[in-house]
Amino acid sequence: MTNPFFKNHGPFKIKKIFDIINNNSQLKKENYKIYDIKDLTLSTSKDITFFHSKKYSNVASITKASFCITTDSLKHFLPPTCSPIIVENVLLSLSLITKAFYPDSINDDFDNTVKEIAKTNFNKKTRHGNNILIGKNVKIGKNCSIGHNTIIEKNVIIGNNCSIGSNVIIRNTIIKDNVFILDGCVIGKKGFGFFPNNKLNIRYPQIGIVLIEDNSEIGCGSTIDRGSISNTVIGKNTFLDNQIHIAHNVKIGNNCIIAGQVGFAGSSIISDNVMIGGQAGISGHIKVGNKVQIGGGSGVIKDIEDNSKVMGYPAKDLRQFIKQNK
Amino acid sequence: MTNPFFKNHGPFKIKKIFDIINNNSQLKKENYKIYDIKDLTLSTSKDITFFHSKKYSNVASITKASFCITTDSLKHFLPPTCSPIIVENVLLSLSLITKAFYPDSINDDFDNTVKEIAKTNFNKKTRHGNNILIGKNVKIGKNCSIGHNTIIEKNVIIGNNCSIGSNVIIRNTIIKDNVFILDGCVIGKKGFGFFPNNKLNIRYPQIGIVLIEDNSEIGCGSTIDRGSISNTVIGKNTFLDNQIHIAHNVKIGNNCIIAGQVGFAGSSIISDNVMIGGQAGISGHIKVGNKVQIGGGSGVIKDIEDNSKVMGYPAKDLRQFIKQNK
Amino acid sequence: MTNPFFKNHGPFKIKKIFDIINNNSQLKKENYKIYDIKDLTLSTSKDITFFHSKKYSNVASITKASFCITTDSLKHFLPPTCSPIIVENVLLSLSLITKAFYPDSINDDFDNTVKEIAKTNFNKKTRHGNNILIGKNVKIGKNCSIGHNTIIEKNVIIGNNCSIGSNVIIRNTIIKDNVFILDGCVIGKKGFGFFPNNKLNIRYPQIGIVLIEDNSEIGCGSTIDRGSISNTVIGKNTFLDNQIHIAHNVKIGNNCIIAGQVGFAGSSIISDNVMIGGQAGISGHIKVGNKVQIGGGSGVIKDIEDNSKVMGYPAKDLRQFIKQNK
Numbered sequence: 001m002t003n004p005f006f007k008n009h010g011p012f013k014i015k016k017i018f019d020i021i022n023n024n025s026q027l028k029k030e031n032y033k034i035y036d037i038k039d040l041t042l043s044t045s046k047d048i049t050f051f052h053s054k055k056y057s058n059v060a061s062i063t064k065a066s067f068c069i070t071t072d073s074l075k076h077f078l079p080p081t082c083s084p085i086i087v088e089n090v091l092l093s094l095s096l097i098t099k100a101f102y103p104d105s106i107n108d109d110f111d112n113t114v115k116e117i118a119k120t121n122f123n124k125k126t127r128h129g130n131n132i133l134i135g136k137n138v139k140i141g142k143n144c145s146i147g148h149n150t151i152i153e154k155n156v157i158i159g160n161n162c163s164i165g166s167n168v169i170i171r172n173t174i175i176k177d178n179v180f181i182l183d184g185c186v187i188g189k190k191g192f193g194f195f196p197n198n199k200l201n202i203r204y205p206q207i208g209i210v211l212i213e214d215n216s217e218i219g220c221g222s223t224i225d226r227g228s229i230s231n232t233v234i235g236k237n238t239f240l241d242n243q244i245h246i247a248h249n250v251k252i253g254n255n256c257i258i259a260g261q262v263g264f265a266g267s268s269i270i271s272d273n274v275m276i277g278g279q280a281g282i283s284g285h286i287k288v289g290n291k292v293q294i295g296g297g298s299g300v301i302k303d304i305e306d307n308s309k310v311m312g313y314p315a316k317d318l319r320q321f322i323k324q325n326k
Numbered sequence: 327m328t329n330p331f332f333k334n335h336g337p338f339k340i341k342k343i344f345d346i347i348n349n350n351s352q353l354k355k356e357n358y359k360i361y362d363i364k365d366l367t368l369s370t371s372k373d374i375t376f377f378h379s380k381k382y383s384n385v386a387s388i389t390k391a392s393f394c395i396t397t398d399s400l401k402h403f404l405p406p407t408c409s410p411i412i413v414e415n416v417l418l419s420l421s422l423i424t425k426a427f428y429p430d431s432i433n434d435d436f437d438n439t440v441k442e443i444a445k446t447n448f449n450k451k452t453r454h455g456n457n458i459l460i461g462k463n464v465k466i467g468k469n470c471s472i473g474h475n476t477i478i479e480k481n482v483i484i485g486n487n488c489s490i491g492s493n494v495i496i497r498n499t500i501i502k503d504n505v506f507i508l509d510g511c512v513i514g515k516k517g518f519g520f521f522p523n524n525k526l527n528i529r530y531p532q533i534g535i536v537l538i539e540d541n542s543e544i545g546c547g548s549t550i551d552r553g554s555i556s557n558t559v560i561g562k563n564t565f566l567d568n569q570i571h572i573a574h575n576v577k578i579g580n581n582c583i584i585a586g587q588v589g590f591a592g593s594s595i596i597s598d599n600v601m602i603g604g605q606a607g608i609s610g611h612i613k614v615g616n617k618v619q620i621g622g623g624s625g626v627i628k629d630i631e632d633n634s635k636v637m638g639y640p641a642k643d644l645r646q647f648i649k650q651n652k
Numbered sequence: 653m654t655n656p657f658f659k660n661h662g663p664f665k666i667k668k669i670f671d672i673i674n675n676n677s678q679l680k681k682e683n684y685k686i687y688d689i690k691d692l693t694l695s696t697s698k699d700i701t702f703f704h705s706k707k708y709s710n711v712a713s714i715t716k717a718s719f720c721i722t723t724d725s726l727k728h729f730l731p732p733t734c735s736p737i738i739v740e741n742v743l744l745s746l747s748l749i750t751k752a753f754y755p756d757s758i759n760d761d762f763d764n765t766v767k768e769i770a771k772t773n774f775n776k777k778t779r780h781g782n783n784i785l786i787g788k789n790v791k792i793g794k795n796c797s798i799g800h801n802t803i804i805e806k807n808v809i810i811g812n813n814c815s816i817g818s819n820v821i822i823r824n825t826i827i828k829d830n831v832f833i834l835d836g837c838v839i840g841k842k843g844f845g846f847f848p849n850n851k852l853n854i855r856y857p858q859i860g861i862v863l864i865e866d867n868s869e870i871g872c873g874s875t876i877d878r879g880s881i882s883n884t885v886i887g888k889n890t891f892l893d894n895q896i897h898i899a900h901n902v903k904i905g906n907n908c909i910i911a912g913q914v915g916f917a918g919s920s921i922i923s924d925n926v927m928i929g930g931q932a933g934i935s936g937h938i939k940v941g942n943k944v945q946i947g948g949g950s951g952v953i954k955d956i957e958d959n960s961k962v963m964g965y966p967a968k969d970l971r972q973f974i975k976q977n978k
Contacts, residue, residue, distance in 0.1 A: 108817070109797045109799070110781040110797065110799030111781075114782065116782070128436075129436040129459075130442070131801075133782060147435070147436035148477050149457075149801060149819075151800050151818055163434075165434070165436065166477055167493060167495060167819060169819060169836070182434065182515060183512045184495070184512050184549075186834075186836050186873060189834060189894075192871060192893040192911065192912065198907055199888070200867055200889055201891060215525070215526055215527070219549075220515055220549045223872045223873055223912075237524070237527055239520065241518040241571075242518070242549040243569065243571050243589075243895065245893075245894050245913050247912060260518065260549075260571040260573060260589050260591070261571050261587070261589045263895075263913045263931050265948065278571075278589050278607055279625075281913075281931040281948055281949050283930075299949035313949055314977050316977075325640050453761070453764070454762075455764070456768070471762065473762035474766070474785055474803050475801060489761055491762065493801075493819060506759075508760065508838075508841060510821070541851070541852055545844060546838045546841055546875045547836075562851070563851055563853055565844070567897075567899075568841075569915075581850055583848060585844065585917065586844065586899060586915050586917070587913070587915045603917075604933055604935075605931070623933050623951035638965075639965060
């Protein structure tokens with residue numbers, strides 16, 4: 001899939017990429033053309049990828065990428081078809097390469113391609129309120145409703161039978177059918193990703209999207225950040241209450257129920273049929289299994305197995321929590 | 327009181343209601359007309375009510391409703407004037423009946439009756455900013471101020487001396503005198519109520535309102551959902567800080583002080599003169615007594631007696647919390 | 653510094669100030685003119701100040717103010733150049749005096765001086781979206797970007813190279829260079845300050861500002877309240893994620909990283925290079941030292957020393973938290 005939202009300024013020859021990351025090591029295929037930067041799973045032989053944590057050694061071992069930015073201690077996990085590029089800081093190098101491919105993905109200035117809906121062909125096609133702005137190349141399906149003051153930025157795709165509330169901002173997002181986005185949501189902004197750096201942090205490019213699957217609902221005032229290099233995904237028939245915060249790269253499964261003010265840190269995976277009580281927090285880079293129930297106010301800081309019921313800060317087995325708090 | 331916001335499509339004969347919930351049991355007064363569906367307390371002899379938890383057996387025993395959807399194990403609490411209708415799932419049957427009476431209460435599409443304030447008689451009557459939208463049948467008292475980009479949807483009633491901020495959305499709400507609603511609030515949206523159902527959850531009709539009493543203040547970016555079948559109420563002289571979430575049917579008393587980012591799950595009751603510290607969470611269906619003080623960050627998961635000071639997750643006696651955390 | 657946002661209705665003779673607070677005690681310099689009310693540190697000999705807690709005895713002992721509202725038990729900390737004015741409730745008296753100097757600082761009605769940006773000289777000077785409102789005397793530097801529907805109220809000052817998102821509201825705020833304010837923020841509203849009073853709370857005047865230093869970023873949907881009598885400050889190169897709440901008078905240092913949904917109660921001080929995980933809460937009037945790391949979900953209720961790593965509710969040493977929660 002080509003990136004639907006950010007213009008790819010590639011391809012670049014691999015020797016150009018070595019320049020970008022200040023890598024002077026010897027290079028065999030210096031004119032090999034790299035078309036995109038993708039994660040270990042999505043890469044093809046035309047792409048460069050990155051591998052920075054042993055946690056991903058399984059997917060690393062079968063990546064189809066031709067090149068991979070990684071470290072000396074991780075390179076042996078890669079298949080023979082993938083040439084390791086050894087760097088000191090994988091994520092910083094990744095950031096520099098991504099910025100070269102997608103220079104527009106770093107800042108999130110307002111969309112200057114928007115027009116008032118009355119001047120677009122959506123004026124007749126959708127039920128809509130006042131003062132709505134629609135960007136270039138937006139697609140909206142049949143039988144949709146869009147509330148007052150809402151901004152749908154360029155290239156956003158919305159399916160059929162969707163209801164978008166008032167004061168909503170959507171960018172870098174694909175919304176499937178029968179989805180409800182309630183008032184005041186901000187969907188698809190850049191994630192909170194950067195390299196801390198005294199006096200001037202280095203912003204990390206955020207080239208992923210937000211994907212909201214069929215039949216889901218997003219409560220008022222929620223914020224869902226787009227992915228950095230993979231996508232942020234809300235599964236089918238998953239309902240979110242008000243004031244929920246979902247960071248970049250989070251993937252939430254199908255049929256989940258998430259109560260108000262829950263927060264998800266970056267890159268966590270929530271499986272199917274998960275229920276989460278109000279104000280719970282889910283740490284970054286963890287996995288919550290299927291049919292898990294998480295009590296309100298819990299702080300989940302490690303993986304949770306399928307069918308578990310947990311509560312507490314840190315979250316533990318529910319029966320244990322109740323016993324300890326009699 | 328007739329419902330001020332949703333059109334009642336009744337009355338229905340009781341035999342029609344039996345059809346709606348697929349109930350084939352024998353029926354005496356099959357042509358008896360039912361005018362509305364109300365909770366146990368508000369029902370009159372013209373109404374149908376529902377009773378799904380032993381917790382409500384006291385009010386059930388004195389309900390004036392002629393019919394009550396309930397279960398076999400609860401029916402004996404009802405007075406002889408009230409005929410029980412035995413169902414498997416009280417709330418699901420309630421949902422189907424409510425939907426029949428109030429079909430417009432399920433989705434929350436934008437109000438298409440709004441006009442720019444300049445085209446209404448509020449243009450002269452209120453101090454107001456730019457780009458304000460006012461729905462049909464809105465009432466606004468004397469000496470009110472309304473900020474820029476604010477949307478006041480149809481039938482909303484606002485008293486005297488109120489200050490409504492900018493970027494506010496209000497629907498299905500009655501606001502009394504001298505109330506401050508700060509910027510970016512969303513007041514009166516449907517609550518987070520539905521029956522989980524694989525592939526396509528069944529939305530629960532939300533026919534209640536939000537009632538905000540005299541002299542109260544609602545902080546920036548707060549969300550207050552309207553009641554499902556009863557109302558969501560904010561008492562007199564109660565002040566809420568920013569980013570507070572109040573779910574459907576919550577009732578907060580008079581003279582309460584609620585700090586930032588506090589969340590209330592559905593149907594909880596907070597009595598008078600209650601103080602709640604920042605980020606505390608109040609579980610659903612519990613009661614917090616008068617003059618209770620709840621420390622910041624607490625998770626309140628059971629009823630709290632009058633005059634208590636509590637803190638912790640779960641919340642316990644404050645002295646005990648301090649002792650255990652020395 | 654004169655207050656940039658609220659008109660000072662002074663000077664008042666000291667005998668007038670005694671009247672305002674109903675103080676009948678004998679008075680030597682009754683015609684001495686007081687030009688402003690300031691905190692202990694900022695006061696000059698032309699100002700009146702206040703001193704209500706032993707915690708501030710060090711700064712009290714070197715204040716340059718000529719008069720100080722305080723209590724009998726604290727007055728001996730003041731230098732001989734500062735005449736104590738003994739009152740029962742320092743903060744209530746402070747409130748009355750502040751209201752006399754700055755009567756416009758109590759309510760936060762919308763700014764009625766705004767014009768559409770197309771009718772201002774910023775139309776050409778800044779990149780900007782649609783439906784933007786700009787108040788009187790606003791200053792905006794070079795190379796700034798302002799998103800759709802944003803409101804910049806009177807007297808706000810914005811530096812160079814700033815990016816202001818869409819649906820943002822800014823008032824009573826000074827923003828330095830290279831600052832990013834993302835979508836839906838409300839910056840500079842009055843803090844949550846009042847004296848609880850049965851039936852009708854007494855609002856406390858909020859005459860401070862918000863100051864956001866160079867290179868900082870404020871995430872979507874965050875709220876930053878202006879100071880009451882001192883200022884709310886966000887330091888240089890400090891990045892805030894989405895849905896953060898910062899109460900009045902909070903001071904956050906340089907190079908801090910604050911994750912989503914964190915809340916800060918009033919008057920807390922966060923030093924430099926502090927990292928705070930998601931959903932943590934910081935109590936009021938405490939100090940967090942340099943290079944402190946605070947785990948997600950923590951509740952910080954006392955001062956934290958430099959270089960500490962803490963987690964938990966209440967927050968404790970991180971190793972202890974991990975040990976106790978194995």
